[in-house]
């Protein structure tokens with residue numbers, strides 16, 4: 393018998409929630425056709441029920457999120473963000489038999505295992521496409537389209553604000569403090585800016601990507617994180633001179649060691665050759681580059697944030713969950729069967745850029761080269777810049793482990809020929825795609 397309707401309740405009526413309501417209303421006919429039954433919105437839970445909310449019918453608004461979550465509708469869409477009460481509400485929704493769609497990267501990266509377990513226990517769907525890279529269809533391709541392949545590496549620009557800032561620094565030569573002030577004035581920064589600039593937002597997304605790509609559990613605590621606050625206009629200029637650009641990348645990769653295998657998940661400023669597809673991703677756009685054994689290289693590009701773009705991903709999940717309700721089926725659950733260990737950052741294997749302020753006297757180059765050689769780090773290129781008090785050396789290495797590079801830098805700091813280690817940065821994507 394045909395289903396009369398699919399009931400949906402919303403937790404959160406902010407930027408994304410409002411767009412979801414608007415698009416659901418505007419395209420109601422399309423949703424009915426695509427799902428096979430009309431969607432009926434039953435409630436929108438917010439914190440302040442008295443606030444004016446154009447775009448959301450006032451009779452749907454309530455401030456009792458837990459009651460809405462527990463109401464037993466077909467699908468609960470969680471767009472409040474944060475850990476609590478979002479977790480309590482999602483667990484209550486599943487216990488009441490509702491499938492859940494969420495955009496909450498913070499909660500998924502911190503306690504995803506618990507949510508997946510509850511979805512399994514209550515035989516409901518849990519989908520979260522909007523939690524990483526906003527509008528870009530990325531998680532479904534990783535979870536479903538690439539389920540027949542082996543992903544080796546995922547590397548992406550997943551925080552639009554820092555990409556906007558780094559683009560400005562690269563193209564206009566401005567310093568970090570100035571571009572931070574500009575992003576702040578434009579309202580681009582999260583209310584806690586450190587989520588953006590210290591890399592924590594990107595790290596939550598990296599954990600989610602790594603889990604899907606490698607079928608193993610990864611949480612926020614497993615991610616090595618470095619933000620962009622130490623990137624200087626000088627680093628940008630040095631990168632440009634070498635044909636590189638600096639991006640904040642989230643990188644998840646599988647390491648097949650001779651003794652052990654595992655995954656490394658890291659977020660840090662990275663030098664990329666300007667010819668790399670990710671180097672062309674400017675301003676607040678997001679993009680994710682995936683390397684898989686059989687598929688080869690794939691690139692996903694688009695808007696990573698904003699009400700309507702994010703709502704597009706939320707509504708894609710909503711349609712999929714609604715179709716499953718109509719057909720009496722379920723989408724894919726969690727896949728963590730590989731149970732790979734998360735390896736320490738010291739095992740990461742990349743090329744490096746090292747910028748040194750050195751004394752201008754004979755023997756400097758030899759002492760620097762010895763420090764690299766003694767730690768097994770091979771030098772690819774050295775540029776010598778300036779004279780006297782301005783003497784500098786810019787070194788590009790071949791592939792080395794993070795641990796070896798760190799030991800090299802420690803040794804360089806102890807040399808009387810090196811006045812200061814000005815900058816150290818990882819270099820990715822040098823093997824031309």
Ligand code: NAP
Pocket residue numbers: 403404405406407408409437438439440441443455457470471472473474476477495496497498522523526696697698699702
């Ligand atoms: P937002 O504009 O701050 O909206 C949050 C909504 O949740 C507001 O309506 C707020 O109510 C409500 N809320 C918060 N705490 C609540 C509580 N305890 N009980 C009931 N309602 C509560 O956030 P947003 O930008 O729409 O983001 C929503 C989610 O989408 C987050 O997980 C975010 O990480 C994710 N996301 C957002 C974007 C984006 O571009 N904005 C992109 C990707 C993912 P009031 O309106 O009364 O304050």
